[in-house]
Amino acid sequence: xxxxxxxxxxxxxxxxxxxxxxxxxxxxxxxxxxxxxxxxxxxxxxxxxxxxxxxxxxxxxxxxxxxxxxxxxxxxxxxxxxxxxxxxxxxxxxxxxxxxxxxxxxxxxxxxxxxxxxxxxxxxxxxxxxxxxxxxxxxxxxxxxxxxxxxxxxxxxxxxxxxxxxxxxxxxxxxxxxxxxxxxxxxxxxxxxxxxxxxxxxxxxxxxxxxxxxxxxxxxxxxxxxxxxxxxxxxxxxxxxxxxxxxxxxxxxxxxxxxxxxxxxxxxxxxxxxxxxxxxxxxxxxxxxxxxxxxxxxxxxxxxxxxxxxxxxxxxxxxxxxxxxxxxxxxxxxxxxxxxxxxxxxxxxxxxxxxxxxxxxxxxxxxxxxxxxxxxxxxxxxxxxxxxxxxxxxxxxxxxxxxxxxxxxxxxxxxxxxxxxxxx
Numbered sequence: 290x291x292x293x294x295x296x297x298x299x300x301x302x303x304x305x306x307x308x309x310x311x312x313x314x315x316x317x318x319x320x321x322x323x324x325x326x327x328x329x330x331x332x333x334x335x336x337x338x339x340x341x342x343x344x345x346x347x348x349x350x351x352x353x354x355x356x357x358x359x360x361x362x363x364x365x366x367x368x369x370x371x372x373x374x375x376x377x378x379x380x381x382x383x384x385x386x387x388x389x390x391x392x393x394x395x396x397x398x399x400x401x402x403x404x405x406x407x408x409x410x411x412x413x414x415x416x417x418x419x420x421x422x423x424x425x426x427x428x429x430x431x432x433x434x435x436x437x438x439x440x441x442x443x444x445x446x447x448x449x450x451x452x453x454x455x456x457x458x459x460x461x462x463x464x465x466x467x468x469x470x471x472x473x474x475x476x477x478x479x480x481x482x483x484x485x486x487x488x489x490x491x492x493x494x495x496x497x498x499x500x501x502x503x504x505x506x507x508x509x510x511x512x513x514x515x516x517x518x519x520x521x522x523x524x525x526x527x528x529x530x531x532x533x534x535x536x537x538x539x540x541x542x543x544x545x546x547x548x549x550x551x552x553x554x555x556x557x558x559x560x561x562x563x564x565x566x567x568x569x570x571x572x573x574x575x576x577x578x579x580x581x582x583x584x585x586x587x588x589x590x591x592x593x594x595x596x597x598x599x600x601x602x603x604x605x606x607x608x609x610x611x612x613x614x615x616x617x618x619x620x621x622x623x624x625x626x627x628x629x630x631x632x633x634x635x636x637x638x639x640x641x642x643x644x645x646x647x648x649x650x651x652x653x654x655x656x657x658x659x660x661x662x663x664x665x666x667x668x669x670x671x672x673x674x675x676x677x678x679x680x681x682x683x684x685x686x687x688x689x690x691x692x693x694x695x696x697x698x699x700x701x702x703x704x705x706x707x708x709x710x711x712x713x
Contacts, residue, residue, distance in 0.1 A: 361387060362387040362388040362389055362589065362592070363389050363391060363410075364388065364389070364390050364391065364412045364413065364589060364590065364593055365390075365391045365393055365408075365410045365411040365412055365413070366378070366390055366391065366392055366393065366411070366412065366413040366414065366415070367393040367394075367395045367401045367404050367405065367408075367411050367413070367414045367415075368392070368393075368394075368395055368401065368414060368415040369394075369395050369397070369398060369401065369415075369474065369475055370394070370517075371392040371393075371394050373415065373443075373444075373608065373610075373611075374390070374392035374415065375392050376604075376607045376608060376611075377390060377392075377597075377604060378390035378391070378392055379607075380600050380603050380604040380607060381593065381596045381597055381600050381604075388589075388592060388593055388596055390413075390593070391410075393411065395414070397471055397472070397473035397474045397475075397477075398416055398417060398420040398473065398474055398475035398478060399420065399423070399424070399473040399478075400473055401414045401415075401416060402414060402416060402420065402421075402424055402437070402576070403429065405437060405576060405577075405578050406429075406433070406436050406437065406578065411578070412577060412578055412580075412586070412589070412590050412593075413440075413575060413576060413577050413578075413590075413593075414575075414576045415443065415573050415574070415575055415576070416475075416573065416574055416576050417446065417475045417478065417479065417516070417571050417572065417573055417574075418442075418545050418571060418572040418573070418574060418620065419475075419478055419479055419482055419545040419546075419571055420475055420478050421439075421574060421576075421620065421622075421623065422545060422622070423478055424437075425622050425623075434622065434623060434624070435579065436578065436579050437576050437577070437578065437579060437623065438576070438577050438578075438579050438623065438624050438625060438626040438627075439574050439575065439576055439577070439620045439623050439624070439625055439626065439629075440574075440575040440576070440577055440594055440597065440625070440626050440629045441574070441575050441597075441614065441616045441618075441629060442572050442573070442574050442575075442614055442615060442616075442618040442620060443572070443573045443574060443575055443611075443614045444518060444572075444573055444610035444611060444613055444614050445518075445547070445549070445570040445571065445572050445573070445610075445613065446475075446516050446517055446518050446570060446571055446572075446573060447516070447517065447518065447519045447549055447551065447568055447569075447570045448479060448480070448483060448514065448515075448516055448538060448546075448568050448569050448570065448571070449514065449515045449516070449517065449519075449521065449524070449535060449551075449568070450512055450513075450514050450535060450536040450538065450568070451502070451505065451512060451513050451515070451524065451533055451534070451535055451536075451559075452505070452511060452512035452513075452533065452534065452535075452536055453505065453508070453511065453512075453532060453533060453534075454532040454533075454534070455511075456511055456512060456536065457536075458536065458537075459484075459487055459489050459536055459538065460489060462489060462491045462511060462512055462536075463489050463490060463491065464490070464491065464492060465491055465492060465510075465511035465512070466491070466492045466494055466509070466510040466511050466512075467480075467484075467491035467492065467493060467494070467510065467511060467512045467513070467514060468493075468494045468495070468496050468498075468501035468504070468505075468510055468512070468513040468514065469481065469493045469494070469495060469514050470495065470496075470497070470498055470501070470514065470515065471495055471497065472495055475516055475571075476498075476514060476515055476516040477495070479514075479516045479546075479571050480514040480516070482543060482545070482546075483538065483543075483546065483569060486540070486541060486542075486543045487538075487540055487541075491511075491512075494510055496510075498513065498515050498523055499523065501513040502523060502524075505533070506531060506533075512536070516571060518610050519551055519555045519556070520555045520556055524556060524559060527558055527559060528558065529558055533559065534559060535551060535556070535559055535560065535566045535568070536566075537566050537567045537568065538567060538568045538569050539567050542569060545571055545572075546569040546570065546571055547569065547570050548567065548568075548569060548570075549567075549568055549569060549570040550565045550566065550567055550568070551565060551566045551568055552565045552566075553565075572618075574620055575597075577590050577594070577626050578590070579626075590626075590628075591627075591628045594626055594628040594629050594632070595628055595632065598616070598629070598632045598636075601616070616633070617633065
């Protein structure tokens with residue numbers, strides 16, 4: 290009787306097992322999915338798995354071979370807009386490199402950063418410099434800076450604040466409804482930082498930008514903020530009779546932003562010839578995931594970076610904004626991707642020597658130049674402990690060097706700067 294019960298119990302358990310759905314983790318992946326995951330992760334296949342592939346029919350082997358060839362040079366790049374990434378993809382794609390860049394429309398700047406760190410198939414992102422600072426300031430996890438590296442700084446994007454005729458200054462927007470765009474977007478990050486620096490606290494809304502423009506036209510909000518390269522397509526259909534205009538942005542600039550101007554050449558219907566609009570711009574950066582050095586995925590990213598610099602002339606020729614970026618500019622707090630660093634060194638370009646080039650220079654007359662030369666030469670000859678007696682702080686030394694470098698540049702002489710304070 291006991292044996293009969295045990296047998297029936299075993300049959301019952303087996304029968305229930307047939308009826309119950311198996312947990313997801315217990316199902317082995319199909320062959321195609323298994324191979325796809327291996328290709329995604331850049332992990333070598335085991336000999337066992339290779340033998341499995343050779344045992345299948347020729348048609349399946351051919352399909353696997355074709356898929357492997359397609360994925361061999363495929364890389365993903367995510368950004369808030371795909372216009373520039375499509376041009377970048379076209380510029381680097383060639384039969385020689387077998388590289389293909391797959392542009393992905395992102396879901397916001399901070400999400401794009403997370404996609405680079407966690408999403409399969411995403412190797413690159415284009416992020417704003419202030420977004421990178423936000424990630425460093427409030428990291429999603431400790432040591433985030435070890436997982437992202439930058440290739441180069443790219444183009445700048447401009448802050449547009451569009452409003453109606455009743456608003457004449459940023460101060461007028463205090464307590465008014467102003468659209469900052471979707472949360473975690475690049476525009477939201479920049480708008481929050483700039484309005485905060487100016488001490489203006491509006492009633493922030495988070496509509497998509499096209500919807501915000503429609504609400505502005507209907508008077509439901511007082512202004513919209515949009516960060517984009519100029520001229521932006523968002524504003525191309527605005528008519529003069531709508532009485533919309535850009536607000537000037539001026540005042541104390543925080544470190545991530547530089548002063549710029551929008552002119553009638555940028556927006557003929559919104560900016561008059563004799564009244565350009567002051568605003569600020571924020572830089573963008575090409576970011577790469579820091580794959581393990583010996584991984585296949587790292588090698589693929591490395592090949593792309595080399596192709597990027599090899600095709601730099603073509604890339605810059607595709608769009609006006611591409612011509613503006615400085616490949617030697619550094620990004621504070623982040624490490625440059627090794628292949629990019631090596632390319633700069635091979636090209637004879639030292640990022641440290643080019644920092645002075647982005648600073649505004651003041652022309653010097655011959656007497657000033659001669660006096661500057663004597664002062665700088667005296668400083669360089671002075672022994673380290675006695676330099677303090679010259680009463681030059683680090684900012685003065687940097688300023689003095691920049692002016693001297695500009696003077697030397699006019700003589701086609703490249704000089705090196707020894708920053709004793711920084712130990713360089």
